Amino acid sequence: xxxxxxxxxxxxxxxxxxxxxxAWWTLWIAAARRRFGVSGAGVSPVRFVAPxxxxxxxxxxxxxxxxxxxxxxxxxVEQRGVxxxxxxxxxxxxxxxxxxxxxLAVAQREIGALLERIQGNRVGLVMFARTAFTRSPLTAxxxxxxxxxxxxxxxxxxxxxxxxxGSAVQTAQxxxxxxxxDTKVMLIVSDGEDRGAGVGDAVATxxxxxxxxxxxxxxxxxxxxxxxxxxxxxxxxxxxDASGTPVLTRLDAAALERxxxxxxxxxxxxxxxxxxxxxxxVELKALTQTAFxxxxxxxxxxxxxxxxxxxxxLLASELAWPAxxxxxxxxxxxxxxxxxxxxGLLVGAICSATAASVNRHGNNDYASGDYDGAVSQYxxxxxxxxxxxxxxxxxxxxxxxxxxxxxxxxxxxRALPAQQALVSRLEYALGNHYxxxxxxxxxxxxxxxxLLADPADNDSKHNLEVVTARLTxxxxxxxxxxxxxxxxxxxxxxxxxxxxxGTPAATPGAxxxxxxxxxxxxxxxxxxxxxxAGKDRExxxxxAIRVLELLDEANRRAVERLIGNVAAAAPPxx
Numbered sequence: 001x002x003x004x005x006x007x008x009x010x011x012x013x014x015x016x017x018x019x020x021x022x023a024w025w026t027l028w029i030a031a032a033r034r035r036f037g038v039s040g041a042g043v044s045p046v047r048f049v050a051p052x053x054x055x056x057x058x059x060x061x062x063x064x065x066x067x068x069x070x071x072x073x074x075x076x077v078e079q080r081g082v083x084x085x086x087x088x089x090x091x092x093x094x095x096x097x098x099x100x101x102x103x104l105a106v107a108q109r110e111i112g113a114l115l116e117r118i119q120g121n122r123v124g125l126v127m128f129a130r131t132a133f134t135r136s137p138l139t140a141x142x143x144x145x146x147x148x149x150x151x152x153x154x155x156x157x158x159x160x161x162x163x164x165x166g167s168a169v170q171t172a173q174x175x176x177x178x179x180x181x182d183t184k185v186m187l188i189v190s191d192g193e194d195r196g197a198g199v200g201d202a203v204a205t206x207x208x209x210x211x212x213x214x215x216x217x218x219x220x221x222x223x224x225x226x227x228x229x230x231x232x233x234x235x236x237x238x239x240x241d242a243s244g245t246p247v248l249t250r251l252d253a254a255a256l257e258r259x260x261x262x263x264x265x266x267x268x269x270x271x272x273x274x275x276x277x278x279x280x281x282v283e284l285k286a287l288t289q290t291a292f293x294x295x296x297x298x299x300x301x302x303x304x305x306x307x308x309x310x311x312x313x314l315l316a317s318e319l320a321w322p323a324x325x326x327x328x329x330x331x332x333x334x335x336x337x338x339x340x341x342x343x344g345l346l347v348g349a350i351c352s353a354t355a356a357s358v359n360r361h362g363n364n365d366y367a368s369g370d371y372d373g374a375v376s377q378y379x380x381x382x383x384x385x386x387x388x389x390x391x392x393x394x395x396x397x398x399x400x401x402x403x404x405x406x407x408x409x410x411x412x413x414r415a416l417p418a419q420q421a422l423v424s425r426l427e428y429a430l431g432n433h434y435x436x437x438x439x440x441x442x443x444x445x446x447x448x449x450x451l452l453a454d455p456a457d458n459d460s461k462h463n464l465e466v467v468t469a470r471l472t473x474x475x476x477x478x479x480x481x482x483x484x485x486x487x488x489x490x491x492x493x494x495x496x497x498x499x500x501x502g503t504p505a506a507t508p509g510a511x512x513x514x515x516x517x518x519x520x521x522x523x524x525x526x527x528x529x530x531x532x533a534g535k536d537r538e539x540x541x542x543x544a545i546r547v548l549e550l551l552d553e554a555n556r557r558a559v560e561r562l563i564g565n566v567a568a569a570a571p572p573x574x
Contacts, residue, residue, distance in 0.1 A: 001298060004067030004380045007373045011062045015055060017022065022051040040237050045506075053314050057448035060311035067380070068307060069300035080289040081121030083179035085172040086111060088149070090156050091129040091163040093225045093249040096191070096219060099271035103218035105510035107189045108149055110216065110270050110277035113445070115146040117281035124175045127152060130162025132171040138179050140292065140564045147332040156229075163449035164189030165197030167189065169213075173206045181290040184211045187280070188259065189270075191219040203262045212287075213263020216277055218270045276445045279452055285417040300383075323408055355385035359394065366398055389415035389422050396429055424454035431463060 003009065036569040088111070115123065123145055125136040135152070136145055176184045186206060192215075203213055224245040226239040239247045245503040268277055312467070362377030378395035385391065396412035399405070412430045415422070429444035447464040450457055 001070045001303075004069055004300075004302070004383070005376055006066055008062055008066040009375050011065075012059060015062075018055045018058070019052075021208050022055060026051065032198055051316050056310045058312035060307050060314065061212070064304040064308040064311060066304075068303045070303050071301045079120055079140065079292045081118070081140075081292060082175060082183040082185055082284055082287055082289065083122050083124075083176055084118070084187060084284065085124040085126060085138070085175045086149075087126045087128065087132075087165075087168045087172045087186060087188045087190075089129075089163065089168075089188075090127050090159065090167070092161055092228055092239075093163070093191050093193050093226055094210060094218065096224045097227075098222065098224035098251075099441060100468040103191055103271075105270040107218045108152065109217070109441075111189060112146050113276075113442075114280060115142045115149070116413055117278055118142060118284055121284065121416050121541070122179060122181065123151065124172075126160065126168055126172045126175060127155070128164065128168035128171070129156070129159040129527055130164055131159055132164065132168040133159060134171055134175050137175060147376045159229075163193070165198075166202040169199065169202035169206055173202075173209060173211060175210055177209075177339045177468065178516065180292070183287045184209075184289065185214065185265075185287070186211050186215065186263070186285065186342075187214045189216045189218065189277075190256065191249065192217055192254075192256040193219075193249055195506045200257065200262070203259050207263050210267050210503055213260060214265035214268065214280060215256040215260040215263075216268040216270050217253050217256045219249070219253050221251055221253065223250030224249040225249070264346035276452075278445070278449055280419040282423060282453075304357045306511065355381040355388060355391070359385065359391060360396060362398070366394070371401045375402070389418040389426065391415075393422070393426055396433060400429075400433055403436070406435050408433040409437065423448045424457055424460070427453060428457065428460050428463075429458070431467075434465065435463075438468050440471055454525060554571065 049546055073147050088107060090104065094102070094107065096103050099106050119142060121142070122138040122140050123136075123142055124134065124138040125145060125148060127133055127135050135155070136148055139145060157296070169186070169188070172186050176186065206213055225238050226249045228239050229236050241247055253269065260267040268280065288472065358381040362374045362381065363432075365371070365377060366378065367372035375395060375398045378391055380400060381388070382391045382395065392411050392415035395414075396408040398409035409430065412426055415426050418426055427446045427450035430449065430462060431443045434440070434443035434446055447460045447467065450460040450517065454460070507532060517571045
């Protein structure tokens with residue numbers, strides 16, 4: 001057995017107090033009757049029957065409010081989506097480090113983030129260098145595909161060095177031909193260099209077959225030397241030409257834009273200030289969706305009606321008990337009908353609860369600081385209305401306040417992709433959760449996506465600047481790790497509200513630490529300055545370790561200050 005709102009079970013602890021009060025009251029009445037010389041004034045067990053019935057009824061009403069669930073029934077859930085094949089370049093040029101850590105690593109991270117947001121679609125993977133290989137056919141198990149993408153660097157040896165994008169497009173088209181979706185999409189992730197022959201014809205053929213082609217570019221226009229890896233020793237060396245000059249590899253964004261234009265899609269720049277790859281999730285959601293299959297999903301069966309009926313029966317028995325003992329007490333019993341009426345109203349309210357009303361209870365718990373209760377209410381509302389993205393947003397904020405940032409991230413991701421009006425708030429909240437878990441690069445991308453959805457969101461702009469400063473600190477900032485007083489990560493906007501504006505009040509720790517904190521920071525800065533003294537000479541191993549430890553401590557304190565400024569606003573009704 002489980003409970004839909006287990007918080008109410010805490011009220012059962014009051015039943016022991018109620019029983020003690022009933023016993024004391026019954027004994028007091030018996031003593032009073034003896035003092036007045038009433039015959040038969042002893043304590044009879046019969047006197048305890050009516051109060052015990054009342055206490056038991058109240059306990060059952062409390063149990064009904066906790067919504068006991070036993071067993072389950074199957075409901076049909078329709079899986080809808082599009083067919084998508086990702087074409088990933090794993091040639092040597094993708095090992096270039098003009099975007100950190102490498103082009104391939106950036107591509108893996110972006111593809112992984114996209115896969116998190118396109119649950120329900122069927123996705124395949126083609127990797128290519130001089131030849132192309134279908135690494136995964138179309139599958140609905142995007143989590144398994146994400147694991148494959150994460151470890152694809154170890155599979156580069158399967159393909160010979162080189163690059164033939166035309167062959168890869170043809171391979172991806174064959175993979176899409178096996179799909180059943182009305183909408184077929186191809187996503188090419190590459191640096192656009194050394195495309196090989198036949199790319200234009202292959203893309204044109206795919207477009208004629210109704211395949212929409214998107215491209216994503218990794219790298220920079222300035223470029224960097226090509227890195228070659230010895231397959232026997234894994235030694236990495238820079239490639240040079242006959243004259244000994246390093247051979248550079250550059251991102252050919254123009255070529256990738258032409259491919260996307262010919263395929264009816266668009267180009268996305270990776271590892272830059274451009275549109276992140278996860279922005280495609282919203283576009284895929286807007287395309288024509290196909291019903292792939294209908295799955296059976298188990299939903300717990302609510303049993304509170306049985307408990308509520310028992311509570312009403314006990315209340316009725318408690319009211320009828322005096323009438324059974326003394327008929328003249330019927331009128332007094334009728335005057336005591338208010339417990340039955342109150343219980344009926346409570347049970348009726350429980351039975352008629354909607355997702356909106358449960359969400360409002362969660363909002364009230366959130367506003368009062370009861371985040372455990374808020375999470376319970378939001379989870380209940382999610383079960384009642386699983387398509388309402390606002391509920392997952394609210395639950396994510398509650399998890400954030402509990403310091404469970406991983407759960408906050410997972411909960412918020414369940415709402416994506418979402419309607420355009422909600423995307424900005426979800427991505428903004430997601431950025432705050434990532435900051436809380438010290439995943440600053442993911443937070444940076446989330447704030448970018450929030451701004452893409454709503455360019456006027458000043459809060460996202462502000463947070464983006466703060467996180468960017470943390471990721472790329474200047475030499476002066478390394479010695480001054482504190483956050484400026486006005487660099488406050490503001491609370492996330494919530495359902496029913498637009499993005500917040502204005503400068504929020506700084507929260508404790510937002511660059512306004514206590515005297516002890518300021519002193520500790522000053523001591524750290526002096527120690528770091530002393531350790532870096534004479535940096536023009538070569539450090540000993542101990543000195544180098546000391547400097548690294550101090551820098552790590554400075555960075556830790558800076559991140560703690562940043563995390564301390566992240567808070568989720570109380571979500572209003574939706």
